[in-house]
Amino acid sequence: MTRIPHETSGEPHPLQALSLDRLRQRTSMKWRTYPDDVLPLWVAEMDVPLAEPVVRAVTDALHLGDTGYPAGTAYAEALAAFAGKRWGWEGLAVERTAIVPDVMLGVVEMLRLVTGPGDTVVVNPPVYPPFYLFVEHMDRRVAEAPLGADGRIDPGVLESSFRQAVAGGRRAAYLLCNPHNPTGTVHTEEELSAVARLAERYGVRVVADEIHAPLVLGGAGFVPYLSVPGAERGLSLMSASKGWNLPGLKAALAVAGPGAAADLDRMPEEVGHGASHVAVIAHTAALRDGVTWLDALLTGLDDNRRLLADLLAEHLPAIRYRPGDATYLAWLDCRALGLGDDPAEVFLHRGRVALSSGLPFGTGGTGRARLNLAASPEVLTEAVRRMAAALR
Numbered sequence: 001m002t003r004i005p006h007e008t009s010g011e012p013h014p015l016q017a018l019s020l021d022r023l024r025q026r027t028s029m030k031w032r033t034y035p036d037d038v039l040p041l042w043v044a045e046m047d048v049p050l051a052e053p054v055v056r057a058v059t060d061a062l063h064l065g066d067t068g069y070p071a072g073t074a075y076a077e078a079l080a081a082f083a084g085k086r087w088g089w090e091g092l093a094v095e096r097t098a099i100v101p102d103v104m105l106g107v108v109e110m111l112r113l114v115t116g117p118g119d120t121v122v123v124n125p126p127v128y129p130p131f132y133l134f135v136e137h138m139d140r141r142v143a144e145a146p147l148g149a150d151g152r153i154d155p156g157v158l159e160s161s162f163r164q165a166v167a168g169g170r171r172a173a174y175l176l177c178n179p180h181n182p183t184g185t186v187h188t189e190e191e192l193s194a195v196a197r198l199a200e201r202y203g204v205r206v207v208a209d210e211i212h213a214p215l216v217l218g219g220a221g222f223v224p225y226l227s228v229p230g231a232e233r234g235l236s237l238m239s240a241s242k243g244w245n246l247p248g249l250k251a252a253l254a255v256a257g258p259g260a261a262a263d264l265d266r267m268p269e270e271v272g273h274g275a276s277h278v279a280v281i282a283h284t285a286a287l288r289d290g291v292t293w294l295d296a297l298l299t300g301l302d303d304n305r306r307l308l309a310d311l312l313a314e315h316l317p318a319i320r321y322r323p324g325d326a327t328y329l330a331w332l333d334c335r336a337l338g339l340g341d342d343p344a345e346v347f348l349h350r351g352r353v354a355l356s357s358g359l360p361f362g363t364g365g366t367g368r369a370r371l372n373l374a375a376s377p378e379v380l381t382e383a384v385r386r387m388a389a390a391l392r
Helices: 052-064 074-087 103-114 130-137 155-165 189-202 258-265 269-274 277-289 291-315 343-351 377-389
Strands: 097-100 120-123 141-144 172-177 205-209 235-238 252-256 329-333 368-372
Touching (some): 052 277, 074 277, 097 269, 103 130, 103 172, 103 258, 103 269, 120 155, 155 189, 235 258, 277 291, 291 377, 343 377
Parallel strands (some): 120 172, 205 235
Antiparallel strands (some): 097 252, 235 252
């Protein structure tokens, strides 16, 4: 599978386009949860204007009154074309896709198809907190297979978790985060092939959350789980939401491997009604026409992760930070600072910087915090300055 790295873009830097005063006019969660004296670097929203093709597509739809119910396969076709060009993956079959409201609700529906109440879902902590919340709410049991010290999947730990999960003949699933949130780890083809072999050996069904797939930085290459040998019975959830900052425009795609097509066919038709038609239009435009904007964003994010590493080395050298190869999230190990289990709480109250607490990310989250670096270099610099001042 040949992957094409992102190209250098001549577009303006999206992360430098908006002033802090302009951003504070937004009414979304990021900008309304905390008072105005707090710099919000927590929830996964980016400080960027929308890509012009997305704005144009949505505006045209509103002018037409095209605000009904979603229909057709344009979104899936755009994703398939993007996957072919970007990741060298020609195996995304449009006929094995279905629209779902968003990635996490799609995860829930896929898990319902392959597990039952009381069954086990294996996750790799530290991991996105809704992996716990959504799974437990649907009456499944979460089992942890923690990442290794290097932030990568540990095959031995994963096999032990699979073995326990299927004990007694129960069904089980593995909820894979690819790329991984919060570490930014991009799983390799070798690692994912090992996952597929273990899943087949133990009869565990893999459901992959691949929402951050467009956000692979530098020279790393994203490998779709369904592209590796042995993953034919896998299910994936993909979306343009994270790559183009569209979380408020709800739409995602469930994608089935050849051996999971019958499972996807059993998904209730009404699930697809939860997606927004306007959102589908926006996501389709992003994947089809917003690649130049995405490349400009990726250049800025790459700059920001290096900037953050330099800032921490200068002002907070006790924080351990390994820049990830994907996402716009930085996983900070703050244990050496002596701030207790939840350093994000200290940085908020003493420094007026909002980070995500590491505690809800499960095992490996104590003493850590997640920082959203999809902000201007100026905001990022001020945030680290405030964090350092909070320790004085």
